[in-house]
Amino acid sequence: MALDLPALEQQHADFIKAGLKLDLTRGKPSFEQLDLSNALLESIDASLVSKNNDDGVDLRNYGGVNGLKQSKVWFADILGLPTAQSENNIFVGGNSSLSLMHFSLWLAFFIGFRDNTASWQQEAQEKNSRVKMLCPVPGYDRHFALCEQLGIEMIPVALTGSGPDIDQVQQLVSQDPMIKGIWCVPRFSNPTGEVYSEATVTAIAQLGKIAGNNFLVFWDNAYAVHVIENDAPVLSNIAEKAAQAGCEDSILQFASSSKMTFAGAGLAALASSQNNIQAFNKHFGLQSIGPDKINQLRHTQFLPSIEAIHQHMAQHAAILKPKFDTVDQILKQELGQDNNLGKWTKPTGGYFFSFDSQQGLAKTIIDLAAEAGVKLTPAGATFPYGRDPNDCNIRLAPSYPNLEELTLAMKVFCNCVKLATTKATI
Amino acid sequence: MALDLPALEQQHADFIKAGLKLDLTRGKPSFEQLDLSNALLESIDASLVSKNNDDGVDLRNYGGVNGLKQSKVWFADILGLPTAQSENNIFVGGNSSLSLMHFSLWLAFFIGFRDNTASWQQEAQEKNSRVKMLCPVPGYDRHFALCEQLGIEMIPVALTGSGPDIDQVQQLVSQDPMIKGIWCVPRFSNPTGEVYSEATVTAIAQLGKIAGNNFLVFWDNAYAVHVIENDAPVLSNIAEKAAQAGCEDSILQFASSSKMTFAGAGLAALASSQNNIQAFNKHFGLQSIGPDKINQLRHTQFLPSIEAIHQHMAQHAAILKPKFDTVDQILKQELGQDNNLGKWTKPTGGYFFSFDSQQGLAKTIIDLAAEAGVKLTPAGATFPYGRDPNDCNIRLAPSYPNLEELTLAMKVFCNCVKLATTKATI
Numbered sequence: 001m002a003l004d005l006p007a008l009e010q011q012h013a014d015f016i017k018a019g020l021k022l023d024l025t026r027g028k029p030s031f032e033q034l035d036l037s038n039a040l041l042e043s044i045d046a047s048l049v050s051k052n053n054d055d056g057v058d059l060r061n062y063g064g065v066n067g068l069k070q071s072k073v074w075f076a077d078i079l080g081l082p083t084a085q086s087e088n089n090i091f092v093g094g095n096s097s098l099s100l101m102h103f104s105l106w107l108a109f110f111i112g113f114r115d116n117t118a119s120w121q122q123e124a125q126e127k128n129s130r131v132k133m134l135c136p137v138p139g140y141d142r143h144f145a146l147c148e149q150l151g152i153e154m155i156p157v158a159l160t161g162s163g164p165d166i167d168q169v170q171q172l173v174s175q176d177p178m179i180k181g182i183w184c185v186p187r188f189s190n191p192t193g194e195v196y197s198e199a200t201v202t203a204i205a206q207l208g209k210i211a212g213n214n215f216l217v218f219w220d221n222a223y224a225v226h227v228i229e230n231d232a233p234v235l236s237n238i239a240e241k242a243a244q245a246g247c248e249d250s251i252l253q254f255a256s257s258s259k260m261t262f263a264g265a266g267l268a269a270l271a272s273s274q275n276n277i278q279a280f281n282k283h284f285g286l287q288s289i290g291p292d293k294i295n296q297l298r299h300t301q302f303l304p305s306i307e308a309i310h311q312h313m314a315q316h317a318a319i320l321k322p323k324f325d326t327v328d329q330i331l332k333q334e335l336g337q338d339n340n341l342g343k344w345t346k347p348t349g350g351y352f353f354s355f356d357s358q359q360g361l362a363k364t365i366i367d368l369a370a371e372a373g374v375k376l377t378p379a380g381a382t383f384p385y386g387r388d389p390n391d392c393n394i395r396l397a398p399s400y401p402n403l404e405e406l407t408l409a410m411k412v413f414c415n416c417v418k419l420a421t422t423k424a425t426i
Numbered sequence: 427m428a429l430d431l432p433a434l435e436q437q438h439a440d441f442i443k444a445g446l447k448l449d450l451t452r453g454k455p456s457f458e459q460l461d462l463s464n465a466l467l468e469s470i471d472a473s474l475v476s477k478n479n480d481d482g483v484d485l486r487n488y489g490g491v492n493g494l495k496q497s498k499v500w501f502a503d504i505l506g507l508p509t510a511q512s513e514n515n516i517f518v519g520g521n522s523s524l525s526l527m528h529f530s531l532w533l534a535f536f537i538g539f540r541d542n543t544a545s546w547q548q549e550a551q552e553k554n555s556r557v558k559m560l561c562p563v564p565g566y567d568r569h570f571a572l573c574e575q576l577g578i579e580m581i582p583v584a585l586t587g588s589g590p591d592i593d594q595v596q597q598l599v600s601q602d603p604m605i606k607g608i609w610c611v612p613r614f615s616n617p618t619g620e621v622y623s624e625a626t627v628t629a630i631a632q633l634g635k636i637a638g639n640n641f642l643v644f645w646d647n648a649y650a651v652h653v654i655e656n657d658a659p660v661l662s663n664i665a666e667k668a669a670q671a672g673c674e675d676s677i678l679q680f681a682s683s684s685k686m687t688f689a690g691a692g693l694a695a696l697a698s699s700q701n702n703i704q705a706f707n708k709h710f711g712l713q714s715i716g717p718d719k720i721n722q723l724r725h726t727q728f729l730p731s732i733e734a735i736h737q738h739m740a741q742h743a744a745i746l747k748p749k750f751d752t753v754d755q756i757l758k759q760e761l762g763q764d765n766n767l768g769k770w771t772k773p774t775g776g777y778f779f780s781f782d783s784q785q786g787l788a789k790t791i792i793d794l795a796a797e798a799g800v801k802l803t804p805a806g807a808t809f810p811y812g813r814d815p816n817d818c819n820i821r822l823a824p825s826y827p828n829l830e831e832l833t834l835a836m837k838v839f840c841n842c843v844k845l846a847t848t849k850a851t852i
Binding site for chain 1: 452454455457460461463464467468469470471472475476484485486487488489490520521522524525527528529532536537568571572575684688689690691709712713714715716717718719720721
């Protein structure tokens with residue numbers, strides 16, 4: 001495609017002149033999506049919270065440190081775990097799953113997750129090495145920030161479109177006993193949108209066999225039920241596969257209602273082996289007087305069954321789909337499909353598009369867009385230490401702006417891609 | 427007082443036969459107290475949360491990691507800090523203050539609270555020593571449990587009736603640079619109910635001068651506004667005194683609404699120097715998507731001023747005072763006031779009585795009470811490592827049972843005291 005540099009520059013100048021203020025940085029639910037859950041703001045009958053006899057606890061008082069029974073069942077349904085397992089295999093807290101990941105990470109790093117596992121820190125001191133974790137890339141910047149805070153060395157692993165490159169993962173883990181964990185967003189991965197294949201899930205479920213019993217898979221199933229297209233791939237059940245392999249102690253599954261109800265006032269869950277949940281409860285219970293049980297009740301009353309949850313998520317999808325369609329359409333219209341200007345895959349769920357420009361152009365494109373009033377996630381943010389070795393990955397988050405704003409932002413973005421690419425090839 | 431052993435034994439046997447099930451273990455608000463805050467269960471107008479322009483944040487969405495402005499002012503009022511300081515000197519989270527103490531402790535221990543302070547762990551390694559903290563006794567078991575989890579050596583310090591023995595504190599701190607902090611419940615201390623005197627507050631505010639800039643006072647002001655008697659002593663303002671001494675970085679003040687509204691669904695705050703709040707926000711923000719801002723709004727709407735807060739606390743006092751009176755009256759009636767059988771002071775606020783039996787009898791009394799169906803806090807719980815060197819301290823928590831149950835429980839308790847003391851002196 002031959003591009004007309006002066007026209008692109010003129011267009012860019014016009015966008016700058018328009019003084020736009022658009023933002024595609026974070027995966028935030030829109031106003032409309034939040035409105036879907038306004039029933040959570042309705043009053044609760046006092047008799048429901050004071051006489052709720054889940055373990056005989058008045059929901060307004062202290063107690064029930066690991067979550068209400070009904071909220072454990074709620075998350076069991078979301079994660080596809082048997083109801084019978086919910087009591088001993090699930091912990092439900094307040095917002096957010098990120099806090100549960102943080103606590104789990106610190107517990108494993110500083111104290112040892114279970115009584116029979118050494119702290120990662122201690123193992124590293126004994127081996128005169130560093131704690132390391134595998135990070136499929138591009139990935140979620142907040143996972144990386146948690147590692148960076150603790151000085152955990154992050155080893156990037158390539159994503160394939162159906163999860164991380166398993167050969168690479170297995171090889172790395174078998175070579176270095178100080179690789180103690182892996183971050184996974186297995187369904188509608190942030191930002192690629194890919195869903196891990198059954199073979200990948202099976203292999204990850206069994207990593208403990210190679211990596212030992214102090215290895216933890218941080219299975220951040222943030223988008224477990226966040227389907228946009230009806231034909232979205234289903235995720236295999238890692239808990240089942242891990243149990244079959246005797247590796248259940250190495251899997252920590254996280255889920256959250258943040259992008260189902262209110263992003264800032266939701267519930268979060270950890271699901272794992274009985275051993276792990278027992279260890280987690282013991283340590284978490286030292287610093288907690290229990291989660292907000294009233295908010296747990298609000299959620300299970302508002303969405304009382306997995307069918308209700310899926311129907312509710314379909315309403316989210318109805319709002320998100322036009323936005324995802326718009327992003328895809330404008331990218332196609334403006335950039336064509338010959339991969340010269342960039343590559344992307346339209347996700348079937350989740351919150352993001354992952355766009356790869358030509359090598360070395362992501363930062364330039366993002367700076368140009370900022371100049372024209374469109375804020376994008378900083379270049380490199382999807383890689384450990386903020387370093388994208390090819391400087392090509394850009395995360396686009398279409399959920400928050402309305403359709404009109406999104407259309408305009410995407411036009412600005414595409415013009416920046418064309419402008420940067422043309423300049424680079426002159 | 428001459429006591430009749432067979433009569434005491436007969437009485438004890440009668441209590442056992444009655445099959446009582448009474449519980450004076452934990453400082454939980456009663457059903458009636460929780461009912462005082464049922465307005466928090468009422469519906470919230472969606473326009474209030476979606477258009478609440480505190481920093482332009484939709485309260486339902488992500489964001490506002492360090493709390494809503496109005497909730498910071500709310501806690502500034504509770505802690506007696508100037509409103510103007512609330513923005514930069516206060517962090518407001520969800521429940522509970524215990525979680526904020528935990529996070530602060532881990533931050534100081536493992537990472538270093540501020541960028542310019544080493545981690546306590548690192549200092550200990552360099553000095554080939556252990557991290558130590560001062561624990562005024564009798565004290566709060568959950569503080570001790572946080573220390574024990576990290577292997578922090580706890581050094582007991584005597585309480586005097588107006589706070590810890592300051593000579594002892596200053597001497598210890600000046601002798602050992604690995605003493606890195608002190609736990610304080612400065613008003614209506616748990617369990618003694620004492621209020622730290624102005625001289626004590628002044629001395630604690632200045633400890634940083636002796637102990638260095640990596641020393642932290644964990645000022646757990648859990649009962650800041652929890653007055654029962656109108657003549658309850660007022661607590662001096664430690665923030666002011668620390669600022670005068672240039673020690674503001676060594677004071678972490680914690681407060682909580684748990685015993686003001688709903689124990690399980692309240693707000694918690696950390697107040698400290700700008701440096702500390704900045705450092706706290708930075709690290710806490712890595713693992714948080716923000717507190718439940720809707721619940722923060724619920725609280726500031728329900729109790730919109732410090733006057734409203736005091737009025738609300740007076741309603742709590744109206745429920746608690748008859749219970750505290752009952753405990754004191756029955757102790758006086760049954761045990762007399764000659765200190766032969768035990769010592770206690772009637773607190774003017776807070777949640778507990780601290781009872782000291784004759785030396786070596788606490789465990790026996792608690793076991794006897796359990797036998798007769800009255801659960802008490804385990805012997806030793808008010809001391810580090812659960813070890814009361816004199817085996818005499820018993821914490822009584824009168825808030826939860828109703829007056830009738832409380833009366834009966836106290837009669838059982840007093841009979842156990844008399845029985846144990848009589849047996850011990852035969």
